[in-house]
Amino acid sequence: MEQIRFFFQSNYTDFSEQDWLIISSKFIRQEFPKKTLILKKGEVEDYVSFIEEGIVRYFIPKENKEVTFELTFSNNFIGAYDSFITRLPSVYHIETITPVTLWRVSYHDVQMLFQSTARGNLIGRLASEKLFLEKARREISLLNDTAEQRYLSLFTEQPDLIKKIPLQYIASYIGITPQALSRIRRRIS
Template sequence: MEQIKSFFQNKYADFSEQDWLIISSKFIRREFPKKTLILKKGQVEDHVSFIEEGIVRYYIPKENKEVTFELTFSNDFIGAYDSFLTRLPSVYHIETITQTTLWRLSYHDVQMLYQDTEKGNLIGRLASEKLFLEKVKREISLLNDTAEQRYLNLFTEQPDLIKKIPLQYIASYIGITPQALSRIRRRIS
C-alpha cells in the first residue's frame, strides 16, 4: 500500500490521514500468474488496478494475429478505462505478461471515494489527465517516429523490463512485424 500512497502523493497531492484510511481500505490485493486474462473482450471493466509488480498488455484479438496496443509496468494504473467509464463491454483483452500483483478498486468504490473523500475527485481527474497525455504521446509517436525510434524509446524507458516481454508483443506494440523488429535489433546491436 505504501507504493500506492507514494504514487498519489508524488504525482498528485497530499491527502489527510482520514482520506488515506478511507482510500486504502478499498483496495484489494490480487496476484495473477503469467499469461492470465484479467479482462476478456466483451466484459465490462469493473476495476481500476495499481500494478505493484509485473507487466500487463492490452491487445485486440484478430483472426490471424493479436494487436498489442498498450504495455503497462509496475507503479502504474491499468484497466479498460473506456469500459470502466461507459459501463459498456470492452473491445479488447488485458493480460499479464509476467507474474503480476495488483491492488484493485471496484467501480462502486471509486464512485464512493469521489463522494466521501476530500481529494477523491482531484485524484480521479489528475489520473484521467495522465492517461490522456500518455495516449496522445503514443499516438504522436506512431505518427512521427520511425519504428526504430519507437523501439529505442521503449528500451530507454524500461530497459530491464523489456527483456521480459516476448518479441512478438513488442513488434505489435511498435506497429511492425517480428521480422522487421529482428532487423532493427540486429542493426542497433
C-alpha cells in the same frame, strides 16, 4: 499499499491521513500468474488496478494475429478505463505477461471515494488527465517517429524489457512485424 500512496502523492496531490485510511480500505490485493486474462473482450471493466509488480499488455484479438497496443509496468494503474467509465463491454483483452500483483478498487468504491473524500475528485481528474496525455504522446509517436525510434524509446524507458516481454508483443506494440524488429535489433546492436 505504500507504493500507491507514494504514486498519488508524487503524481497528484497529498491528502489527509483520514482520506488515506478511507482510500486504502477500498483496495484489495490480488495475484495473477503469467498469461492470465485479467479482462476479456466483451466483459465490462469493474476495477481500476495498481500494479505492485509485473507487466500487463492490452491487445485486440484478430483472426490471424493479436495487436498489442499497450504495455504497462509496475507502479502504474491499469484497466479498460473506457469500459470502466461507460459501463460498456471492452473491445480488447488485458493479459499478464509476467506474474502480476495488483491492488484493485471496484467501480462502486471509486464512485464512493469521489464523493466521500476531500481529494477523491481531484485525484480522479488528475489521473484522467495523465491518462489522456500518455495516450496522446503514444499516438503522436506512432505518427511521427520511426519504428526504430519507438523501439529505442521503449527500451530506454524499460531497460529490462527484452528479458521479460516476448518480441512479438514488442513488435506489435511499436507497429511492426517481428521480422522488422529483428532487423532493427541487428542494426543497433
